[in-house]
Amino acid sequence: MIDIKLLRTDPDLVRENIKKKFQDEKLPLVDEVIALDKEYREAVTRCDYLRNQRNVISKRIGMLMGEGKRDEAEATKKEVTAMADEMAALDQRKVELQGEIRKRMLVIPQIIDPSVPIGKDDSENVEIERFGEPLVPDYPIPYHTDIMKKFNGIELDAARDKISGNGFYYLCGDIARLHSAVLSYARDFMIDRGYTYYIPPFMIHSSVVNGVMSFSEMENMMYKIEGEDLYLIGTSEHSMIGKFIDSFLEEDSLPQRLTSYSPCFRKEVGAHGIEERGVYRIHQFEKQEMIIVCKPEDSPRMFDELWKNTVDFFRSLEIPVRTLECCSGDLADLKVKSLDVEAWSPRQQKYFEVGSCSNLGDAQARRLGIRIKSKDKQKGNYFAHTLNNTVVAPPRMLIAFLENHLQADGSVTVPEPLRPYMGGKDHLE
């Protein structure tokens, strides 16, 4: 959601932004919002006036009653009755208008950062950095589930056919242990960098869902609990950003660097579906996440910090990665700027997404009411900026891990930082 005051003062900026995102179909919304807002403010002004009159007259009735002048009081009552209908009508209209305005505001995209490359879709994302050699070994790299099966590490059939359906899995043995090890290592990796560790709620109210994501994301991602106002989180970002709902933060308490663990549940309705076999795209996975809440002027710097954390994490596990900057057309509506971190797949001989780093600007803060108390009275309170990034999300990450560490003899090496979490083992066989 963008600032309604921005629409009042500079609708052209908003229009330009919509065009950059190739969402011309949303252009009419701008004029609609401006017109609705005008009508809304007129209604408010009139309504406030009437209410003021009523308050004054009611007080007078009270005084007359107190003085025992009943007849005069009864006569005065009639003055108010005349206003009641108009006020009721205006009140109703105000609610309608607010709803109409909000409906439109929610789908008008956030103003993107000037540094974001302009492009239609993900094919026009721009590679900005690479680390590690994207090597292709001279021995074959099997499909990741086949590597897992060789270690008796995955049971897909039972999960799919009898228990939960396609998109679910059992991990077991060393592969399950590896999964936990990666998450534990990721947790400690972030704690060592000064992030506070959280285990958040795994279900959240709809009010939080609406605050942290756009409507289309919600439709395609979120599982709803039947009969309750609760949704399973798609990422701990949802409950972690939601934590700040309706709050005022002290300037001195910022930036807040948090890292959280949670299972993540996603319907995966839409473009990709879950047609890929294996554990690349699934309904349930686990993730170590990082989020930052900061002052607006700090968010570009924080964005770089977040991104580097993930890159460093993968480098420490000796997995080659590259970073792609999302172009305007591929940027979700709430995002100001976003990067995808991709890991190398020796089997497919291409990179695939393992993490996504986003600066949401004040979009989530506006929806959720996350404000910063200004020490400068003149300046007034202002909205915070929110950012999030994946540290690591297995089991998808295990695909990269297994493919890159698989040896010619079929064993898998365990990089040094992970060994303490794997009972000291330096390889799996």
Next chain:
RNA sequence: GGAGAAAUACCCAAGUGGCUAUAAGGGGCUCCCCUGCUAAGGGAGUAGACUGGGAUAACCGGUGCGUGGGUUCAAAUCCCACUUUCUCCGCCA
């Protein structure tokens, strides 16, 4: 899950239809005075937020007693629903 009690400002708390929410009283905090040293006394200040008009001013309005409705000219106060907390009972890792 059942029964009872409660929700007012930074904290405690008074207020049971209007004439002090312009929120009593206490505590805390900030400043000042007196005093002169692990103290005591006196005085002043202490809603914030959202929002409309106005010029991003001065200023003038609207909303606010857990949340949402209702009754009324007028609701902290009366009615309904919900939420949360506390006590007791039941159940459970």
